Amino acid sequence: MGTDWETLERVYGWVHQLAHVLGEEEVRIEERQLRFLLILIHMQEQAGQLDPHWQKAIAHFLKVTEGYAPSLFFCYQIPDLPRTNNALEQSFGSVRRSERRATGRRGAVPGLVVHGAVRVQAALATRVKTFTAHDLAPHDLQAWRAIRAEISSRQESRCKQSRFRKDPSAYLANLEQRLLSY
Numbered sequence: 001m002g003t004d005w006e007t008l009e010r011v012y013g014w015v016h017q018l019a020h021v022l023g024e025e026e027v028r029i030e031e032r033q034l035r036f037l038l039i040l041i042h043m044q045e046q047a048g049q050l051d052p053h054w055q056k057a058i059a060h061f062l063k064v065t066e067g068y069a070p071s072l073f074f075c076y077q078i079p080d081l082p083r084t085n086n087a088l089e090q091s092f093g094s095v096r097r098s099e100r101r102a103t104g105r106r107g108a109v110p111g112l113v114v115h116g117a118v119r120v121q122a123a124l125a126t127r128v129k130t131f132t133a134h135d136l137a138p139h140d141l142q143a144w145r146a147i148r149a150e151i152s153s154r155q156e157s158r159c160k161q162s163r164f165r166k167d168p169s170a171y172l173a174n175l176e177q178r179l180l181s182y
Contacts, residue, residue: 032076
């Protein structure tokens with residue numbers, strides 16, 4: 001092979017091609033996966049021509065990429081889902097910021113912890129689309145009841161935690177009394 005700079009340029013070119021495949025718009029998922037896989041195969045075939053330390057680095061890259069492979073393309077199945085962790089964190093951060101501004105709190109909003117699964121989705125969805133009353137009516141009552149039960153369970157758990165933090169001795173005495181009454 002050539003100098004380390006030439007090798008670095010070559011390897012960076014492969015990584016840049018992978019990033020380009022992931023960043024392209026309006027490409028079917030199957031085509032994206034196939035193009036990504038072809039570049040990985042090309043990298044694996046060409047790695048044998050490189051110095052041993054580059055071979056090791058590429059083998060590590062391929063191993064890590066293989067670990068991410070099952071969920072790497074999931075974000076392309078859902079329209080408007082952020083493609084990177086940074087974009088997803090930025091979305092969550094904007095929801096937290098909006099919640100703090102709406103409630104006047106400086107710290108985390110407890111309701112966001114309890115109702116997070118619903119509130120975060122609602123906050124992110126309303127930025128993309130305006131919903132009608134028909135859209136908001138539950139169409140799958142069983143799924144809606146399951147979500148409500150999960151939220152109630154989370155709320156009850158937080159209430160118990162709060163009671164314990166306020167007066168641990170009284171909470172444990174009450175719990176012991178209830179246990180002995182059975």
